[in-house]
Each structure stands twice: as structure tokens, then as C-alpha cells.
Amino acid sequence: MTETQALIENRPPSVASIFLERVELTPDAVAYRYPVPPASGEGPDDWAGLTWRQSADRVFAIAAGLIDLGVRPEERISLAASTRIEWILADFGVLCCGGATTTIYPSTNADETAFILSDSESRVLIAEDAAQLAKARAHRAELPDLAHVVVLEEADAVPAAGDPEGWVLSLAELERRGAKRLEADPDAVMDRIKALRSDQLATLIYTSGTTGRPKGVLLPHDAWSYMARAILASGLVLPTDVQYLWLPLAHVFGKVLTVSHLSTGHITAVDGRVDKIIENLPVVRPTYMAAVPRIFEKVYNGVAAKAREAGGAKLKIFQWAAEVAREYAKVSQDNYHRTGSRTAPFGLSAKHKVADALVYSKIRAAFGGQLRACVSGASALAPDIGYFFSGAGIHILEGYGLTETSAASFVNPGEAYRTGTVGKPLPGTEVRIADDGEVLLRGPAIMTGYHGLPEKTTEVLESDGWFHTGDIGELSADGFLRITDRKKDxxxxxxxxxxxxxxxxxxxxxxxxxxxxxxxxxxxxxxxxxxxxxxxxxxxxxxxxxxxxxxxxxxxxxxxxxxxxxxxxxxxxxxxxxxxxxxxxxxxxxxxxxxxxxxxxxxxxxxxxxxxxxxxxxxxxxxxxxxxx
Known part of the structure; x- marks a missing residue:
């Protein structure tokens, strides 16, 4: 058995176990950084940090608080909030008390929020603010299972006339209740963690369907435990990395980043405000960042638009540099796969060096100047945009996965990445191409099914574990997958x-x-x-x-x-x-x-x-x- 196989096959039984393992390994290392608005309300944010030990203290307080509210193993707790440090702490708190996190986008309207709360039979809603609280309150009569709403913003945790007693409380109040529970029963959380099974439900994520109601995807602890170990084995993320996490955590792509973080132990800077990305990058100075293609398209189009506005020589320089970047990326990637070294002919290398000084270096500086790699997922990145950034020194590692496969089934392998493909399968994931070109996957990350929809489950999940992705793709001789389109599209x-x-x-x-x-x-x-x-x-x-x-x-x-x-x-x-x-x-x-x-x-x-x-x-x-x- 290889070291990678041993790492994956001997994976812990639960996300909570991996969390505890990380806290024991590096208790005093910084786990998270997050923005704190200045007291004056003006000027740039300050950034605070949490060590793994400090994070564990809060996670255990939240877990014990949920136990105190009567949450039982595998009961659903919904999370409706933007990407922020409290989302991550609450999620791990849910998992450590044995519950299952149900994710809701904060942009989801009141009717669909009520549907998810009802369909998942959520016992508790962890809501970001008054707006999210109002959605649940408007449909409270239709939600008999919803016993409590925990509000992250303490000032918004205000009961209204007609609310049952104790129905609304703040996260701070929940943590205080948890601390008291742990004083009375120090083993309350550890007993729940020890009882967790690998097949126990960890996450219920509702797909944002194009028509009709969304489907709830059932993902057990083992799916995430596998993901954490497989991503560690892939070398995609390093312990020395600084990750900038802004993706929505209600989405499976954001979720997998929080779990893989536990195995790697790097620093994660958390701020989901999209309008702050440009401001945050030079402050955070990430070495690693995940994004969706639209972000790279916007950056590319923004740079191209500025060059066009400047006109004259600047426009010509940009157009020339863009073509040099693409040519350099294609040649150097091809050479790497043939020789193991990123090289290009002397003349092209000389042009690239000039273009780097004039154009590429400025683009890298806008990303914070320390970026080692970006991961792009959720949809296809246009190859010419990928080649442009590759040639400019922003290495975009495209990946592929679905909610039903716990997000990351394929990813490009570091320096050996190949633009226009989604890379190779993570270790432990099997792939085959059906006769009609559809990509089929099998492995530990595949969902157990759609919540309450057995017929829909059997449409995509075969009895022997093969999952029909609905995507059309091609495998190269050396195992790189290229997705050509959605089967139905x-x-x-x-x-x-x-x-x-x-x-x-x-x-x-x-x-x-x-x-x-x-x-x-x-x-x-x-x-x-x-x-x-x-x-x-x-x-x-x-x-x-x-x-x-x-x-x-x-x-x-x-x-x-x-x-x-x-x-x-x-x-x-x-x-x-x-x-x-x-x-x-x-x-x-x-x-x-x-x-x-x-x-x-x-x-x-x-x-x-x-x-x-x-x-x-x-x-x-x-x-x-x-x-x-």
C-alpha cells in the first residue's frame, strides 16, 4: 500500500475527528484571519486572528449550546449566512454535536428558505441577521419542527410579539449556554464526537435547480473525511499557504475548502464580501485562492478595458502582451509534459520577459503579489483566458465536481496543470466515460442520495455506486479530463x-x-x-x-x-x-x-x-x- 493509499484508507471517521486532530497537532498556530471594522466606522478594516485552540473553544461552546437546546444526532441545523468566520465555527459546532448542517444562501427568498427548513425538518436555524430571521418568522406557522433561531448579529436577536419563549437567541447567548453546559458536563461534546459514524449525515446541501424545487443532497461524514485526506495527498494546498476564502459557504465548493483546511492546517483569511476582494487582496496577500470563472473573466475584461481606454501605445502593448502570454503558456505547458521543465524558445522567452515587466507584474501585484496558485471550479473557464493568466504568472488550476460528489472530483496537478482540462481524478476516485460521452464517477465522495427523493436518486446513482454526472467529457491518454458540455445542454x-x-x-x-x-x-x-x-x-x-x-x-x-x-x-x-x-x-x-x-x-x-x-x-x-x- 502506498503512502497516499494509506492516508486515504485510514482516514478518520468524521469531520469532528479531523478537527480535533488538527487542534492537537498545531493548537497555537493561526487558523483563521477575519476582518474587524474600525471602531470609528471609517477607514480600512483591521484583521484579527484565531488560533486552532481558540477556534476549538468556540466550536465546543457552540456544540454544547446546541446540545443544551435539545439537538440530537443527525438532526438538521440550517445555516443562512454569508461567508464569515462565524459560519465556519457554527458549522463545525453542528458537526461536533452530532447534527447535520443544512446550508441556505442568504440571497434565497423567504418562500424557498421556508421550503428548505421544512423539507430538511431543521430543528434550529442559525441566521445571520434580522433579514434572515424575518424569513423564518414569516413562515413560522408552517415550520413546526423549527424550535429555535440563533442570530449571529447580537443586536438583531430581538424577539417579536408572537414568538414562542426562547425561540430567538443570539450566537453569543448560545455560546454562554454551551459554556455552562460544559461546566456541568465536561464530556458532553466529546461523547457526541466519539459516537459519530462515518456513514452519519454531516451535510444537507440543496442544489439550486434550474426549474422546480431544489433537491437536498445527502453527504455523510465519510465523504468530507475522504475529501480532506485526498486533497492533502494531492499536494494542491500546502501547510505554508495563506488562503483567501470568499466563496459562498452554502455552496459545496466553499464547503470543501473549509474541510480540506483541517488536514493541511494553513491560514485561511475569511471574508465573503465580493465588493471587498480588490481591497483585501493586497492586505491578505494570499498564496492560494479559489474562485469561479466569472471572477477571472471580470479581471481579464477589466484589464483589457483599461488598455482600450488608454488607447495608443498602451493598447498595442497590452494586445501584444496578451498574445505573448498565451503563446508562452501553451509552449511551456507542452514542454513540461514532454520534458518535466517549463521552457520556451529563447526569442519567446525574451518577449515574455519584456511583457512581464510592462504588464504581467502589475496583474500579479493586484492579486497581492504572493499568489502561488488559484483553483477555478463550478463552471468552465474559457481556455484562452486560462492561457492568458498562466502566461502572466497567475496559475489557474481548473477542477471539477458537483454537489453530489462533494465538490472536488478532479483537479489539475500543480505544476503539471494543463489549461482547458479539469485535471486528473483525486486519489481514490474512479472515472469512466459512458458510450454517449457522459462522465461517470465512483468513490467515497459520492452522495448517499437525494433527501426524500428515492426515484430521483436511482435516476443518477447506480446500485454499484457509479454516479451519472450529466456532463459530457473526454479523457486523454494520460488521464486528464476535458468537460465539453452538459449532456442536457x-x-x-x-x-x-x-x-x-x-x-x-x-x-x-x-x-x-x-x-x-x-x-x-x-x-x-x-x-x-x-x-x-x-x-x-x-x-x-x-x-x-x-x-x-x-x-x-x-x-x-x-x-x-x-x-x-x-x-x-x-x-x-x-x-x-x-x-x-x-x-x-x-x-x-x-x-x-x-x-x-x-x-x-x-x-x-x-x-x-x-x-x-x-x-x-x-x-x-x-x-x-x-x-x-
Whole structure:
């Protein structure tokens, strides 16, 4: 048995066990850093830290407090809050008392929040603030199982008329109750931890479905214990790393980062405020960060837009440097896989060195200057954007997984990463490609099923453990996986040609610095069309230059000059596509797509059926009148 196999096969039985193991190994090392607003209310945040021992003290107090509230093993405790240190402490508190965390995005509306609370039979809701409390209160009559709401913001933990006695309490109050419980029964939490089984439910995550109610994915302790050990064995994260964690912890991608942290023991800086990312990066100076492709697209488009605004020599330098970056990345990656060394011909290396001084070094500085690697997941990253960042010294390791597979099934292997692929399977995960191209997975990270939906479970999970991902992919001879599209999203035109919309959309995002979201449509049609939403800040800057200052976003989008601008980029993309893939017509949307209108998932994935339904008239307009082939 290899060292890696031994590490995984001898994994602890629960997340709580791994947490205790980490506390015992490095009790005085800094575990977390988190922002503290200045007392004056003005100026930059201060950053405080928690050691592993201090974290354990709070986790045990929360766990004991939940026990004091009557929480029994495997009972669900819902967490509705943004990414913050208290989310992580509360989650581990739930797991250490034997409960199961049910995650709810803070952006979830009151009706769907009530559905999740009811469907999961949650006994306790840990709510961030008054807004989250109000959602539960509005539906309290429909939630007979909900015995308590614990509010993170102490000032918002205010009972209202009609609330049962003790129904609302603050996190601070819960921790005080826990401390008293531990004084009376010092072994209360340890007894729960010792009783945990590897097959015991740890997390219930509801998928943000494109239609209908979300499905609850059942993930046991063993799935997370495996993930923690497999990621450690992969070498993806190092004990010396500083991780910047801003991803939503209600999402499985964010969740796996908190669990893998336990095995590695590095420092994690936690702040989920997306509008603070640019401000935080030079302060945190991370060596490691996970993100979704939209973040990298925004950075790339922002840099490209600034170069375009500057015009003249600066624009030409950026365009030249971008091409050098892509060429250098492709050559050096190919050479690494052939020789084990990232090398490039002398002439290309010389150009790269000049471009680095003029352009790339500034991009790295914006990320804090210490970034060793980024991990990108949740959806596909356009390869040309990946090559650009690779050549600029921002190494993006693409990965792949689903909620049903505990997030990380594949990841690119460090220096040997290959842009455009999602890497190799984590040790202990099996993969095979079905006859129709669908990716099938099997291993310890696979869910036990969908909560209360046995028929839905059998649709995707075979009796021998193989899980149908619904994604189409290809495996290289040396084991790298490339995802080509969602099985259900593949477009078959009326002419019988298959089109992968994500591939076309990705290419458009590379060439057009104004795009925010794009949806390619064409199933059962005789040509492809596109709905395009533009990035407002970038567009409005351009609009001012065109004499459209004072006009609204919708007015600028409707202006013929804007349509002509985007048409140029559509033609540019079409030049590199097969005839049946080309975008024959497009429409610009009057606003960007967003989570609030239900067009994007909280992890910023496009909800195709929702967008196509909302903009059905625009789609039909593109197919009326003329025929194209």
C-alpha cells in the first residue's frame, strides 16, 4: 500500500475527528484571519486572528449550546449566512454535536428558505441577521419542527410579539449556554464526537435547480473525511499557504475548502464580501485562492478595458502582451509534459520577459503579489483566458465536481496543470466515460442520495455506486479530463449538427471585453443565435467616450452604435467556428443577468431554461421572417 493509499484508507471517521486532530497537532498556530471594522466606522478594516485552540473553544461552546437546546444526532441545523468566520465555527459546532448542517444562501427568498427548513425538518436555524430571521418568522406557522433561531448579529436577536419563549437567541447567548453546559458536563461534546459514524449525515446541501424545487443532497461524514485526506495527498494546498476564502459557504465548493483546511492546517483569511476582494487582496496577500470563472473573466475584461481606454501605445502593448502570454503558456505547458521543465524558445522567452515587466507584474501585484496558485471550479473557464493568466504568472488550476460528489472530483496537478482540462481524478476516485460521452464517477465522495427523493436518486446513482454526472467529457491518454458540455445542454440543430454552447460562449468571452453573460441558443433550430448581456461599468465608460453620457444602461444597449460594436466581436468569433456553430443573429439584453432574478445560480452559473423562458420573445424574434442555414 502506498503512502497516499494509506492516508486515504485510514482516514478518520468524521469531520469532528479531523478537527480535533488538527487542534492537537498545531493548537497555537493561526487558523483563521477575519476582518474587524474600525471602531470609528471609517477607514480600512483591521484583521484579527484565531488560533486552532481558540477556534476549538468556540466550536465546543457552540456544540454544547446546541446540545443544551435539545439537538440530537443527525438532526438538521440550517445555516443562512454569508461567508464569515462565524459560519465556519457554527458549522463545525453542528458537526461536533452530532447534527447535520443544512446550508441556505442568504440571497434565497423567504418562500424557498421556508421550503428548505421544512423539507430538511431543521430543528434550529442559525441566521445571520434580522433579514434572515424575518424569513423564518414569516413562515413560522408552517415550520413546526423549527424550535429555535440563533442570530449571529447580537443586536438583531430581538424577539417579536408572537414568538414562542426562547425561540430567538443570539450566537453569543448560545455560546454562554454551551459554556455552562460544559461546566456541568465536561464530556458532553466529546461523547457526541466519539459516537459519530462515518456513514452519519454531516451535510444537507440543496442544489439550486434550474426549474422546480431544489433537491437536498445527502453527504455523510465519510465523504468530507475522504475529501480532506485526498486533497492533502494531492499536494494542491500546502501547510505554508495563506488562503483567501470568499466563496459562498452554502455552496459545496466553499464547503470543501473549509474541510480540506483541517488536514493541511494553513491560514485561511475569511471574508465573503465580493465588493471587498480588490481591497483585501493586497492586505491578505494570499498564496492560494479559489474562485469561479466569472471572477477571472471580470479581471481579464477589466484589464483589457483599461488598455482600450488608454488607447495608443498602451493598447498595442497590452494586445501584444496578451498574445505573448498565451503563446508562452501553451509552449511551456507542452514542454513540461514532454520534458518535466517549463521552457520556451529563447526569442519567446525574451518577449515574455519584456511583457512581464510592462504588464504581467502589475496583474500579479493586484492579486497581492504572493499568489502561488488559484483553483477555478463550478463552471468552465474559457481556455484562452486560462492561457492568458498562466502566461502572466497567475496559475489557474481548473477542477471539477458537483454537489453530489462533494465538490472536488478532479483537479489539475500543480505544476503539471494543463489549461482547458479539469485535471486528473483525486486519489481514490474512479472515472469512466459512458458510450454517449457522459462522465461517470465512483468513490467515497459520492452522495448517499437525494433527501426524500428515492426515484430521483436511482435516476443518477447506480446500485454499484457509479454516479451519472450529466456532463459530457473526454479523457486523454494520460488521464486528464476535458468537460465539453452538459449532456442536457448540448444543442442539436434541425440540420442534425451538435453544438456545445458553452464552447462558443467561452470563445466570445475571450474576444469581447464588454460581455458579462452570453447564452447561445439553437436546439431544433436551423441556426444558432445568442442573447448577450453586457458589463455595465465597462459599457458605460465606452458610452461616455461616444457622447452618450447621461443615458441609462438600457438606452445605451439599445443604441445602434452599441449593436454595431458587439456585432464586430460576434463576427470575430464566427471566423474561428464551424459554419453550423456560428452565431447568425444576436440580441442585447436590457439588463445584466443576476442571482436576484433567478437567472444565475449563487455560484454564478447560467440557468439556461430560466433565461430562455424570460426572453422567449427575443429568441422567437431572431427566428422569425428570414431563414438562414
Amino acid at each position: 448540448l444543442i442539436k440543430t434541425s440540420g442534425g449538427k451538435y453544438v456545445a454552447p458553452a464552447e462558443v460562449e467561452g470563445q466570445f468571452k475571450v474576444v469581447c471585453p464588454f460581455v458579462s453573460n452570453v447564452l447561445v441558443h439553437g436546439a431544433d433550430r436551423n441556426y444558432c443565435t445568442a442573447l448577450i448581456a453586457l458589463d455595465e461599468p465597462t459599457l458605460m465608460t465606452w458610452a461616455e467616450e461616444q457622447g452618450m453620457a447621461g443615458k441609462s444602461y438600457a438606452e445605451v444597449v439599445a443604441d445602434p452604435r452599441t449593436v454595431e460594436l458587439i456585432e464586430g466581436y460576434v463576427k470575430q468569433v464566427n471566423d474561428g467556428l464551424q459554419r453550423w456553430q456560428t452565431i447568425k443573429k444576436f440580441r442585447l439584453l436590457p439588463r445584466d443577468l443576476d442571482v436576484e432574478h433567478g437567472e444565475l445560480t449563487p455560484s454564478l452559473k447560467l440557468k439556461r431554461p430560466v433565461v430562455e423562458r424570460l426572453y422567449k420573445d427575443l429568441i422567437e424574434e431572431m427566428y422569425s421572417g428570414t431563414r438562414e442555414s
